Every structure is written in C-alpha cells, then in structure tokens.
Amino acid sequence: MKVKEENIKYGNVVLEKSFNFSVRILKLYRFLLKQDRLLEPILKQVLRSGTSIGANVSEAQSAFTKKDFINKLGISLKESRETEFWLKLLKESGIISEKEFKSLFSDCEELSKLLTAIIKSSKEI
Numbered sequence: 573m574k575v576k577e578e579n580i581k582y583g584n585v586v587l588e589k590s591f592n593f594s595v596r597i598l599k600l601y602r603f604l605l606k607q608d609r610l611l612e613p614i615l616k617q618v619l620r621s622g623t624s625i626g627a628n629v630s631e632a633q634s635a636f637t638k639k640d641f642i643n644k645l646g647i648s649l650k651e652s653r654e655t656e657f658w659l660k661l662l663k664e665s666g667i668i669s670e671k672e673f674k675s676l677f678s679d680c681e682e683l684s685k686l687l688t689a690i691i692k693s694s695k696e697i
Contacts, residue, residue: 573696582667587630587633589682589686590630591610591630592623592679593622595617596621596679597622597655598623600622601616601619603618611667614662616675617654617658617681618658618659621652621655622651623657624651625648625651628644628648628685629645629648629687632648642694645694649688652684655680659677661674663677
C-alpha cells in the first residue's frame with residue numbers, strides 16, 4: 573500500500589504537514605475498506621480524527637482572536653492524540669504492518685509535537 577505522496581506546499585509547515593497527513597489517512601481508509609468492509613466503523617474513526625487535525629489547523633488560520641486560534645489548535649492536538657490511538661489499535665490488531673504504522677505514527681507524532689510547541693508559544697505572547 574502506498575501512503576506517501578508528493579507534498580502540497582502552503583508556506584506554513586503545520587498546514588502542509590497536517591494536509592499531507594490527511595491525504596495519507598484518506599488513502600489508508602480507502603485501501604483498508606476495500607480489504608475488509610467489516611472494519612468500516614473503526615476506519616471511520618481514524619478517518620474523522622486524522623483529517624480533523626488539518627481541518628482545525630486550517631480553520632485556526634482564520635481565527636478572530638488569539639484565544640480562538642489556540643482553541644482550534646488545541647482541538648487539532650486532541651485529534652492527533654486520538655489518531656495515534658487508532659493507529660496503535662490498527663497495528664496491534666494486525667490490520668496494518670509495522671512499516672505502515674511507523675510511517676503514519678511518526679507523522680502524527682510530529683504533528684502533535686508541532687501543535688504543542690505552537691500552542692505553548694502562542695500562550696506566551
């Protein structure tokens with residue numbers, strides 16, 4: 573399964589990484605759903621949380637206040653943590669390989685770290 577694609581460039585690292593991660597999650601969903609339709613409820617969960625990261629980061633770019641900006645990024649952070657859970661579940665259940673897991677999980681973990689740093693620095697300003 574190929575879940576790595578050419579990156580989209582926005583000029584904003586967290587926007588780019590979260591969008592590209594969403595693309596990978598969508599492709600994972602489509603691929604795994606074709607393999608086993610019984611996985612649909614779990615796959616919908618990882619699809620929702622994995623794509624919500626980027627959607628909330630994107631929405632944060634239009635926040636009217638710093639508080640709203642931090643709140644949207646906080647939601648993205650929570651969604652990234654939830655996505656980490658679902659990825660671990662898929663790996664431990666043998667639904668995705670160790671290699672697929674490591675690739676997706678490291679990207680998700682990187683997003684979590686980026687979001688945490690942005691939230692912390694935004695609160696200090």
